[in-house]
Structure formats: structure tokens, C-alpha cells
Amino acid sequence: xxxxxxxxxxxxxxxxxxxxxxxxxxxxxxxxxxxxxxxxxxxxxxxxxxxxxxxxxxxxxxxxxxxxxxxxxxxxxxxxxxxxxxxxxxxxxxxxxxxxxxxxxxxxxxxxxxxxxxxxxxxxxxxxxxxxxxxxxxxxxxxxxxxxxxxxxxxxxxxxxxxxxxxxxxxxxxxxxxxxxxxxxxxxxxxxxxxxxxxxxxxxxxxxxxxxxxxxxxxxxxxxxxxxxxxxxxxxxxxxxxxxxxxxxxxxxxxxxxxxxxxxxxxxxxxxxxxxxxxxxxxxxxxxxxxxxxxxxxxxxxxxxxxxxxxxxxxxxx
Amino acid sequence: xxxxxxxxxxxxxxxxxxxxxxxxxxxxxxxxxxxxxxxxxxxxxxxxxxxxxxxxxxxxxxxxxxxxxxxxxxxxxxxxxxxxxxxxxxxxxxxxxxxxxxxxxxxxxxxxxxxxxxxxxxxxxxxxxxxxxxxxxxxxxxxxxxxxxxxxxxxxxxxxxxxxxxxxxxxxxxxxxxxxxxxxxxxxxxxxxxxxxxxxxxxxxxxxxxxxxxxxxxxxxxxxxxxxxxxxxxxxxxxxxxxxxxxxxxxxxxxxxxxxxxxxxxxxxxxxxxxxxxxxxxxxxxxxxxxxxxxxxxxxxxxxxxxxxxxxxxxxxx
Numbered sequence: 001x002x003x004x005x006x007x008x009x010x011x012x013x014x015x016x017x018x019x020x021x022x023x024x025x026x027x028x029x030x031x032x033x034x035x036x037x038x039x040x041x042x043x044x045x046x047x048x049x050x051x052x053x054x055x056x057x058x059x060x061x062x063x064x065x066x067x068x069x070x071x072x073x074x075x076x077x078x079x080x081x082x083x084x085x086x087x088x089x090x091x092x093x094x095x096x097x098x099x100x101x102x103x104x105x106x107x108x109x110x111x112x113x114x115x116x117x118x119x120x121x122x123x124x125x126x127x128x129x130x131x132x133x134x135x136x137x138x139x140x141x142x143x144x145x146x147x148x149x150x151x152x153x154x155x156x157x158x159x160x161x162x163x164x165x166x167x168x169x170x171x172x173x174x175x176x177x178x179x180x181x182x183x184x185x186x187x188x189x190x191x192x193x194x195x196x197x198x199x200x201x202x203x204x205x206x207x208x209x210x211x212x213x214x215x216x217x218x219x220x221x222x223x224x225x226x227x228x229x230x231x232x233x234x235x236x237x238x239x240x241x242x243x244x245x246x247x248x249x250x251x252x253x254x255x256x257x258x259x260x261x262x263x264x265x266x267x268x269x270x271x272x273x274x275x276x277x278x279x280x281x282x283x284x285x286x287x288x289x290x291x292x293x294x295x296x297x298x299x300x301x302x303x304x305x306x307x308x309x310x311x312x313x314x315x316x317x318x
Numbered sequence: 319x320x321x322x323x324x325x326x327x328x329x330x331x332x333x334x335x336x337x338x339x340x341x342x343x344x345x346x347x348x349x350x351x352x353x354x355x356x357x358x359x360x361x362x363x364x365x366x367x368x369x370x371x372x373x374x375x376x377x378x379x380x381x382x383x384x385x386x387x388x389x390x391x392x393x394x395x396x397x398x399x400x401x402x403x404x405x406x407x408x409x410x411x412x413x414x415x416x417x418x419x420x421x422x423x424x425x426x427x428x429x430x431x432x433x434x435x436x437x438x439x440x441x442x443x444x445x446x447x448x449x450x451x452x453x454x455x456x457x458x459x460x461x462x463x464x465x466x467x468x469x470x471x472x473x474x475x476x477x478x479x480x481x482x483x484x485x486x487x488x489x490x491x492x493x494x495x496x497x498x499x500x501x502x503x504x505x506x507x508x509x510x511x512x513x514x515x516x517x518x519x520x521x522x523x524x525x526x527x528x529x530x531x532x533x534x535x536x537x538x539x540x541x542x543x544x545x546x547x548x549x550x551x552x553x554x555x556x557x558x559x560x561x562x563x564x565x566x567x568x569x570x571x572x573x574x575x576x577x578x579x580x581x582x583x584x585x586x587x588x589x590x591x592x593x594x595x596x597x598x599x600x601x602x603x604x605x606x607x608x609x610x611x612x613x614x615x616x617x618x619x620x621x622x623x624x625x626x627x628x629x630x631x632x633x634x635x636x
Contacts, residue, residue, distance in 0.1 A: 151498045157526055157536075158490050172476050180469045181571045208475055218475075253499045 002066040002103070004316065005052060006309025008117055009034030009044070009074040016051035018059050019309035021316070026061065028305070029054025036085065037076050045092055048072070056099055066101045069108035071312035073117030073304060086111045108315045114304060115140035115150065121307025122268030122300035126314070129254050131247055131284075134271030135219040137163035139247070141254040149257040151250040156215045161246035164222035164273050165215055170239045171225035172208070175201055178235065186235035191224045226276035236278075243273070244283045248291070255292055264294045274299070320421070322387040322634065323370060324627025326435055327352035327362070329393060334369035336377050337627035339634070344379065346623070347372025354403065355394050363410055366390070374417055384419045387426035389630035391435030391622060404429045426633045432622060433458035433468065439625025440586030440618035444632070447572050449565055449602075452589030453537040455481035457565070459572040467575040469568040474533045479564035482540035482591050483533055488557045489543035490526070493519055496553065504553035509542045544594035554596075561591070562601045566609070573610055582612045592617070 003026070008015040014034040018027040031050035033039055056065055070093075072086060090109055094102045115138055119130035129141040137160045138153030156165045175192055177183035179201050189201050196207055207213065228236035251267060259265055267288065274281045285297035321344070326333045332352040336345040349368035351357055374383055388411075390404055408427055412420045433456055437448035447459035455478045456471030474483045493510055495501035497519050507519050514525055525531065546554035569585060577583055585606065592599045603615035 151500060154491075154494050155523065155527055157487065158522060159494055169475065173472075176472050176476055180568070181575060182469060182567055204476060205473065209473055249500055250498070257499060 002068045002316075004069040004309055004312035005055070005067055005071070006117070006305045006307065006312055007048060007051065007070070007072045007074075008114065008303070008305035008308055009048060009072060010114060011035045011038065011075060014047045014051040015303065015305040016048070016055040017305045017309045018055045018065070019306075019313060021313060023310065023313065025306065025309070027055040027057070027059030029056070029058055035075055036089075041085065041089065045089055048089065049093065049096060052093070052100070053098055064099050064101045066103055068103055069110070069312040069315045070104060071110035071112070071117070071308040071315075073112050073114045073308045073311075075114040077111065078113050083111050108312070110308075110311050110315060112311070113140075115153070116142065116148070117304040117307040117311065118270050118300075119268065119307065120310050121302040121304045122270055123266050123298070124301045124310075126311065128266040128268065129251060130268050130270060131251055132270045133162050133164070133243075133247060133273035135164055135216055136160045137166075137247070137250075137271070137273075139250040139254050141258055143258045147258050149254045151253045161250065162243040162273065164219035164271075167225050167239060167243055167273065168218050168221035170242070171221065171228075171236065172204055174235050174239060176204065184235065187228050187231065187233045188225065188236055191228050192221070195221070195224050222273065223276070226278045226280070229278035230276070240276075240278055240280055241283070244280060244287060247284055248287045251288060252291060255295075261292060262294055263292070265292070265296070267295055267297045268300055269297065270300055270304075320384040320386045320634075322627055322630035323373070323385055323389070324435070324623045324625065324630055325366060325369065325388070325390045325392075326432065326439075326621070326623035326626055327366060327390060327392040328432060329353045329356065332365045332369040333621065333623040334366070334373040335623045335627045336373045336383070337624075337631060339631065341628065341631065343624065343627070345373040345375070345377030347374070347376055353393055354407075359403065359407065363407055366407065367411065367414060370411070370418070371416055382417050382419045384421055386421055387428070387630040387633045388422060389428035389430070389435070389626040389633075391430050391432045391626045391629075393432040395429065396431050401429050426630070428626075428629050428633060430629070431458075433471070434460065434466070435622040435625040435629065436588050436618075437586065437625065438628050439620040439622045440588055441584050441616070442619045442628075444629065446584040446586065447569060448586050448588060449569055450588045451480050451482070451561075451565060451591035453482055453534055454478045455484070455565070455568075455589070455591075457568040457572050459576055461576045465576050467572045469571045479568065480561040480591065482537035482589075485543050485557060485561055485591065486536050486539040488560070489539065489546075489554065490522055492553045492557060494522065501553065505546050505549065505551045506543065506554055509546050510539070513539070513542050540591065541594065544596050544598070547596035548594070558594075558596055558598055559601070562598060562605060565602055566605045569606060570609060573613075579610060580612055581610070583610070583614070585613055585615045586618055587615060588618055588622075 004019050006017045014031045016029045017025045029051045031047045034044045034047040036044035120126045132138050139151045142148045175188040178186045225236050229240045324335045332349045334347045335343045347369045349365045352362045352365040354362035438444045450456050457469045460466045493506040496504045543554050547558045
């Protein structure tokens with residue numbers, strides 16, 4: 001019996017699944033972050049090893065496990081130098097036997113970015129488009145020939161349109177413009193004041209600049225905009241509609257690049273933005289289907305680590 | 319003979335002018351930064367003391383100088399707690415005699431933010447509006463009764479519409495959208511590549527996130543957008559027009575709040591954004607005058623420290 005490993009490595013955690021050749025998950029393990037650009041190679045290796053160990057331990061297998069293929073989908077990995085670094089990591093992994101018998105040929109090692117594994121996991125096969133809108137945003141597609149197209153993913157300073165970060169920033173900007181008298185009144189002013197315990201909306205300055213909040217803390221304020229929009233606030237709904245417009249535009253660009261206007265196609269949405277109460281998912285789907293009638297917008301069928309497992313499995317079946 | 323001091327304290331330097339009761343500048347001195355929220359009280363006191371010392375030394379006065387009034391216009395100062403801190407600073411200043419004979423009554427100490435002294439210096443008297451668009455942006459007005467209105471000034475994360483920072487960010491965002499295929503072609507792509515020595519525009523990521531650039535370094539890229547706009551680039555001109563629209567909106571909000579639509583009024587523009595080659599100043603003036611026909615848009619007549627001097631002088635003449 002032989003198995004593959006699918007690994008999803010990100011900034012907050014690492015997930016590993018142990019999969020058999022019938023696509024069944026026999027074990028699943030989690031560990032700490034594995035974005036080596038921030039935490040370094042050694043800590044990343046540690047996290048990946050722990051996630052693999054936990055996945056293998058979770059499987060009800062008493063013998064040594066043969067691993068035929070591995071796929072690592074890591075956030076921020078894309079450039080040639082990144083891939084070389086991760087190849088080095090995979091070599092290190094193989095020195096550690098645990099209960100694993102590594103039988104990897106070079107063709108059975110897949111290193112890719114986290115968008116591809118989210119696409120493959122989300123849809124269940126490697127053709128379609130993933131529209132990721134969490135703290136950041138990116139749209140990534142892959143066609144039947146394996147051609148890929150990425151739009152966005154430029155980060156919170158240069159891009160990330162439609163992300164939770166950008167929605168939160170737009171919400172605070174609108175609240176302050178309303179306070180200035182530049183914008184019509186909006187419940188966002190009270191929304192931010194209440195949520196953050198501010199005496200006046202001017203104290204946003206204190207919160208955002210002096211507490212040295214990071215991107216994640218700011219992105220976590222997006223639900224205030226979502227809630228206001230769900231409650232009918234006009235200004236908040238304009239922000240949500242702008243986010244939808246940006247995500248539709250980015251998705252359309254991917255369709256135009258590697259599919260065609262009448263392609264039968266699945267588009268999977270991943271990330272916290274889609275779980276809002278203000279029907280952002282429905283708005284996005286309606287707007288996209290209007291332009292591309294054969295597109296089906298879905299929520300993820302499986303998690304990204306499962307997608308990594310499928311990509312690893314694929315290398316054993318060619 | 320008695321004199322006043324006008325002090326302009328900011329994040330990069332401190333300027334002091336020594337002024338007589340005929341509004342003549344007898345001496346001018348510069349020193350290091352004095353934004354106490356970043357550099358601390360001790361270093362701020364040091365900078366202000368040096369600037370005063372340099373101004374007094376530059377004046378051709380051999381005797382001790384009587385100082386009747388002082389005005390400190392400091393960036394980031396506005397809240398009550400800030401003013402208390404600066405009052406403490408002024409007390410410390412008076413312990414240091416140098417060649418100064420301090421004869422200050424409490425009414426002769428003016429502590430205000432940098433927008434007010436820019437307004438008073440820029441126009442030459444304390445009624446009108448200042449539209450500051452440098453690294454950041456703020457619009458600030460004061461009417462004949464001394465009523466003030468501020469719009470904007472919320473900083474690079476929450477606001478600063480029309481600032482050099484926002485123009486630079488919009489330029490990079492548009493270049494990356496064009497590269498993605500989401501936006502029409504623009505010379506901004508080559509503009510940023512050439513200026514920053516990038517092989518591909520994707521390397522903006524490297525520059526902006528990994529070199530850990532600050533707000534000032536990013537704002538310094540605004541001239542790339544200005545140059546492209548001056549050369550006729552459509553995308554760059556949309557960015558400049560958006561900036562103009564935001565600055566006109568903010569200025570209109572101040573006019574509506576404390577003046578009226580037919581007020582005879584001077585609006586002074588300060589900051590690096592206005593010195594571009596793409597006629598941003600003319601675009602702003604044309605758009606504003608169309609809405610408010612009796613408004614006159616000018617460049618600064620005097621520097622902010624001079625404005626501080628005028629405000630100090632005013633306290634001695636009441």
C-alpha cells in the first residue's frame with residue numbers, strides 16, 4: 001500500500017493530510033506556521049515535520065508508511081529562488097524517517113503556491129478559478145492544458161482589492177469622511193466607536209497608528225462594515241459593492257485570459273470575506289453569472305491540504 | 319524694543335523666526351525635528367532651543383533680547399493632553415536664558431497645530447483656508463470670528479486623500495492592474511521599472527514590502543505619476559484628477575462649514591504635490607473657482623514659522 005502527503009503551509013498554521021490512491025484521507029495533522037520568509041527555514045521545517053508526524057500518527061496504520069509523492073502548497077512561494085529553498089526543505093524531510101519510508105522520485109515532488117492548492121481542493125480537480133478573499137485577496141485560474149493565470153495578490157499596500165483588510169480600511173475612511181462632513185451620515189461611525197470602545201471616532205487614530213496594529217488586526221474589523229451593510233446602511237453597501245466589483249473584474253480578467261466567455265466553469269470562493277451576512281457571495285455570483293452564464297460559483301468542497309494531496313496523487317498516476 | 323518668536327516644529331526640522339512688532343524678521347534659525355510623539359520630550363526641547371538660539375544669533379542685535387510672545391505650531395498637536403505637554407516645554411525654555419529676557423504672560427503663549435501656522439503664514443493673515451498636500455494631506459480653515467474647521471489629516475492608512483503618498487500608491491496599484499490585464503496599458507509600468515531599476519513590475523513587492531520602506535519613501539514616488547500625467551498618460555491623469563477631486567471636495571466642505579458659497583476668500587496650497595509638472599495646481603484652482611467664484615487660490619506668501627510669528631505678535635496687540 002502506498003500513500004501521498006498534501007501540505008498546506010501558511011502564516012498561521014500548517015496542515016498535512018495523508019491520502020491513499022483512492023483519494024481517501026487516512027490521517028490529518030496540524031502544526032505551527034510555515035511561511036519561511038517570515039519565520040525562517042528552521043522553524044518552517046519544524047512545522048512541516050510536526051504536521052506530517054501528526055497526520056501519520058492520526059492514521060490507523062501500524063506499519064511503516066510508504067510515501068510515493070508529496071505536494072507542498074506554501075503562501076508566498078512562486079519565484080524560482082523560493083522553489084529551490086523548498087526543494088532543500090523536502091530533502092531535509094527525507095532524512096527524518098519517523099514511521100515513513102520515503103520513495104520519492106523528483107517527479108513526485110510538487111512545490112506550488114497556496115492559491116493552486118486552494119483551487120484544487122476547493123473544486124476537487126485542478127481546473128477552474130479560485131477567488132480568495134481573506135485578509136488579502138488573489139484570483140487564480142488553471143485551464144485543462146495546465147495554463148495558469150493570476151490576478152491580484154499584490155498585498156495590502158499595493159493591492160488586495162476586495163479583501164477584508166481593504167473593506168475595513170474603506171469602512172474607517174468612510175466613517176471619518178462622514179464625520180468631516182464630506183460624506184453622508186453612516187452607521188459605520190457608531191459601529192467602529194462601539195466595537196472599539198472609542199469616545200469619538202477621532203480616536204481611530206489612536207487605535208490604528210499608536211497601538212501599531214498589523215494587517216490582521218485591521219482586517220478583523222471588516223465584519224463591522226459587513227454588519228452595517230446587512231442592516232441597510234447605504235455607505236457600507238457602496239463599500240461592499242465596490243469590493244464585489246473589484247473581485248468580479250479580477251475574475252473576469254482570468255476568464256478572458258485562459259477560458260472563454262461561454263466556458264462551463266467552476267469558480268470557488270475562499271476566505272472570510274465570503275462568510276459575511278450582507279450577501280456578498282450572492283452579489284458576486286449574480287454579477288459574475290450575468291457576464292459569464294455558464295459559470296458556477298461554489299463554496300469550497302475540500303480544504304487546501306486535500307487539494308495538495310490530489311496534486312501529489314496526480315504525479316503517481318501519469 | 320521687544321520681539322516675538324514664531325516656531326514651526328515638524329518631523330524633519332524645526333524653524334524659528336525672531337520678529338519685531340513691524341512684522342519684520344530679524345533672525346531665522348533651523349534645527350532638528352521636534353515631533354515629540356516620535357522622538358520624545360527631551361530631544362524636542364533640544365531642537366526648539368537650538369532653533370531659537372540660531373534665530374537670535376542670526377539677528378544683528380548685541381544686547382539681550384526681550385521676548386514678549388511665542389507661538390509654537392507643532393505637527394500632531396491638537397488634543398488637550400498634547401497642549402499640556404507643550405506648555406511644559408515652554409516653561410523649560412524659559413529656564414534657559416541664553417541672550418533672552420523672557421517676559422511672557424500666559425496669554426502670550428500660543429500653542430497650535432502646524433495647519434494653522436501654515437494658513438497664517440501662507441496667506442499673511444489668519445483668515446482663509448490652507449490645503450496642505452505633501453506626504454500627507456489636510457484642509458484647514460479659519461473665519462473672521464476665529465471659528466476653525468478641519469477636514470482630513472487622518473494619516474496614510476485612514477485618509478490623506480490627494481497626498482503624495484496616496485498618488486504614489488494609486489500609481490503603483492494602476493501599474494500592477496495594467497500588468498494583470500485589469501486596466502488599460504499605462505506608461506506607469508515602465509516609469510516605476512526605470513526609476514526603481516526593476517527587471518519586472520512584479521519586483522515592486524520586493525521594494526515595498528521587503529525593503530520596509532516608510533511613508534516618506536513611498537510618497538517620494540509620486541513624481542513618477544506626475545511625470546506620466548504631464549506626458550499625457552491617461553491612467554496617470556485619472557489618478558491626478560481623482561486627487562484633485564478629493565482636495566476640492568475637502569476644501570468645499572470647509573467652505574460650506576465656516577464660510578459661504580460667495581465668500582471672498584483666499585485658499586493657500588502648501589506641500590510638494592502642488593509643485594508637479596502636470597498642472598495639478600491649475601486643475602485644482604479651476605475646479606474650485608467653478609464652484610466658488612470669489613475664491614482666489616494662491617501659493618504661500620510666507621513660510622509657516624512666519625505665520626507663527628504673526629500669531630505671537632497678535633497676542634501683544636490685543
